[in-house]
Amino acid sequence: MKICLVCSHGGHFTETLQILEAFAGHDIFFATYYSSRSKDVEQIARAYFTENIGYHVVRMIKAFFWAFLILWKEKPQVIVSLGSEIAVPFFYWGWLLRIHTIYIESWCRVETLSLTGKLVYPVAEVFLVQWQQLLKACGKKARYVGAVI
């Protein structure tokens, strides 16, 4: 299957690296931020880059257009993300375009969901958390099936 891995740079990318094995035999590509590790990303698979969104509303709106163009071109069957906010446009498009989605809340979230987690929860097909105690902060859809480490 064709799988779109969405992640911001830094810790979220490091977490994504820990689950790469799960996609062996599948065609993967990245959608991520420009960073000092852009080359590391491209060594693993082809990648699309954009500027860091953060809490910037205009950049988030631009990211919705950017994400749509990538999804239209690549037509992946699955979108997977461990955060952060760069996942938001992809998961909403995934929901509208009926693409399977797996959101895994970052390992750094033990008791409270991230803002991205809260925004993505309603539209994610599979919503996973990496700590059992975080289930208390989520709706019924959330599941705990283990962690990246």
Place this chain on the structure above:
Amino acid sequence: MILVTVGTHPQGFERLVRAADELAARLEEEMVIQYGSSSYLPRFAARSFDFTSSEEMKRLMKQARIIISHAAAGTIITALLLEKPLILVPRSKKYKESLDDHQIQLTSILHDENRAIKILDPQIETLSNAIRIIPELSIQPRKPNSLLFYIRQKLIDWEKR
């Protein structure tokens, strides 16, 4: 060598950088401090810098005997994979080091699981105590990865449809 790192956060982490640097003045062991956006500039550490490449950071982490870090997932995962003794000092919202206190929660659970030492109040004394008790800390390697198995299974299910 003891490596101190505060990552690439836009906020500084003066409390940790200052305490680590003051400790460096008293320790015989070499200390390397990556101080990020902190306004306090280390004076006593053998080497200090604001940012560097991820390759260089990984090399320093491999070389280090002990890693003292803010509680960010990237650094912690790398340190655990390298099986390095880890002292975690979480960033706190109260001191404007972070937007929320999720680092405190992560540090507490890792401390309870015996995978890292927690220090909420970085001072010369608390840091040097932690360094002293490091040999007693049993670092657990990776847990069996049931998450990978779950994802793989999910993909197989979807592929069948």
